[in-house]
Structure formats: C-alpha cells, structure tokens
Amino acid sequence: MSDGVFERCPALSELGIEHGFGEIDSDRAQVASLSLARQVHGTALVEAPVLEEVEADALYTAEPGAAVGVRTADCVPLLIADGGLRGVAAVHAGWRGSAARMAETAVAGLCSALHVMPDALVVAIGPHIGPCCYEVDEPVRQAVRDDRVLAPGRPGHYQLDLFELNRRQLVRSGVSGDRIQRVGECTHCHPDRYASYRRDGSGRRMLHWIRMPPGPVAPGA
Numbered sequence: 001m002s003d004g005v006f007e008r009c010p011a012l013s014e015l016g017i018e019h020g021f022g023e024i025d026s027d028r029a030q031v032a033s034l035s036l037a038r039q040v041h042g043t044a045l046v047e048a049p050v051l052e053e054v055e056a057d058a059l060y061t062a063e064p065g066a067a068v069g070v071r072t073a074d075c076v077p078l079l080i081a082d083g084g085l086r087g088v089a090a091v092h093a094g095w096r097g098s099a100a101r102m103a104e105t106a107v108a109g110l111c112s113a114l115h116v117m118p119d120a121l122v123v124a125i126g127p128h129i130g131p132c133c134y135e136v137d138e139p140v141r142q143a144v145r146d147d148r149v150l151a152p153g154r155p156g157h158y159q160l161d162l163f164e165l166n167r168r169q170l171v172r173s174g175v176s177g178d179r180i181q182r183v184g185e186c187t188h189c190h191p192d193r194y195a196s197y198r199r200d201g202s203g204r205r206m207l208h209w210i211r212m213p214p215g216p217v218a219p220g221a
C-alpha cells in the first residue's frame with residue numbers, strides 16, 4: 001500500500017505550480033492552506049476560501065500560496081492552472097457532472113474570473129474509473145448524449161470513457177489539446193494505488209489539490 005503518495009503532472013510542474021493527485025490514504029493534513037467544499041455532483045464553480053459546508057464541485061483561487069482541492073473515488077479530478085499564473089482550479093466530475101458539462105462550466109467561469117483565454121490554461125486529468133471498468137446503463141447514456149464516448153457492452157449497457165468525454169468538452173471550450181494531460185490510471189483496476197467506489201463501495205476518497213505559487217519576495221525583504 002502506498003501511504004499518501006501524490007502523482008504529479010509534468011506540464012503543471014514546469015509552470016512551478018505545486019499540486020498532486022492523491023493515491024490511497026492521501027490526506028489533507030499533507031496540504032497547507034487547503035480549501036475543500038461539499039461535493040454534490042453539480043456544476044458550481046466557487047472562489048476559495050470557502051466554508052466546508054458550501055456546496056461546490058469546482059473551486060478556484062487567485063491568491064498566492066492558497067490551495068484548492070477535490071476528493072474522488074472513481075470520479076474525474078481535474079486540476080487547472082493559468083499558464084500566466086493568475087489562478088488555479090480543482091474540479092470534480094463524475095458521470096453526472098460530466099454529463100452536465102462541469103469542465104466547460106469551470107473553464108468559462110475561470111477564464112471570466114481571471115481575465116484569461118482558454119488556450120492559456122493547462123489541464124491535468126487525474127486517476128478515475130476507465131472505460132475498461134465503467135459499465136453504465138441506458139439512463140446514463142441518455143444523459144451523456146455522446147455515443148463517441150460510449151462503447152457497446154452487455155445488452156442494454158455501455159462502457160463509458162470519462163476521460164474522452166471531459167477532453168472533448170475542454171477542447172470545445174477552447175483549451176488546446178496539447179495542454180490537456182492525463183495523469184494516473186484506472187482507479188478500479190489498481191486497488192493497491194487507488195480508492196474505487198464501484199469496487200470497494202466504501203466512503204474512502206483520494207485527495208487532489210493545486211496551489212498558486214507564493215508571491216514574489218519583495219525587494220529587501
């Protein structure tokens with residue numbers, strides 16, 4: 001078992017942005033100045049800091065040194081940074097949030113709040129349940145409304161590709177395809193590394209976070 005390991009995205013690290021996609025037993029005690037909200041499978045993007053009872057599936061901040069995070073176990077975590085370092089966001093998108101276009105809402109809201117263009121954003125998509133393991137039924141297919149991300153499976157069932165669903169939404173929002181990076185693997189396939197709600201049925205979650213770099217040190221400080 002890997003205790004509190006965080007996986008990094010090379011493109012975010014190159015920007016000097018601290019971040020991590022947590023594996024099993026990643027813990028908020030490992031991340032200072034962290035804001036988390038109550039995730040409700042919606043599409044609200046809220047500026048941090050927030051009280052933890054605030055309902056939001058995406059948090060952003062423009063504050064140097066401040067961190068925002070989400071918790072998942074099979075759902076898709078997205079960590080987003082402006083390449084000009086004006087702000088960062090953490091996003092949670094399961095099938096409900098993905099079907100409701102959480103990623104598009106997050107990109108539009110973040111760009112509006114930070115006064116940046118979508119093609120300035122770098123997006124890392126972290127470990128989530130892959131199409132190898134994510135069987136869904138007809139109601140989910142109808143909500144997703146995009147057969148290009150659904151492969152036929154057992155009668156009346158489909159294998160849903162959440163990565164591709166979110167990637168398509170990001171590109172449609174104006175994010176450059178080469179600035180979308182994938183980190184980690186299928187949560188359901190790797191019980192030694194990841195929590196999986198579908199596999200374990202428990203309340204176990206993994207923490208994913210991103211932080212604005214601290215502000216420049218003032219001359220003479």
Ligand SMILES: [Zn+2]
Pocket residue numbers: 129130131132133134186187188189
């Ligand atoms: Zn799998």
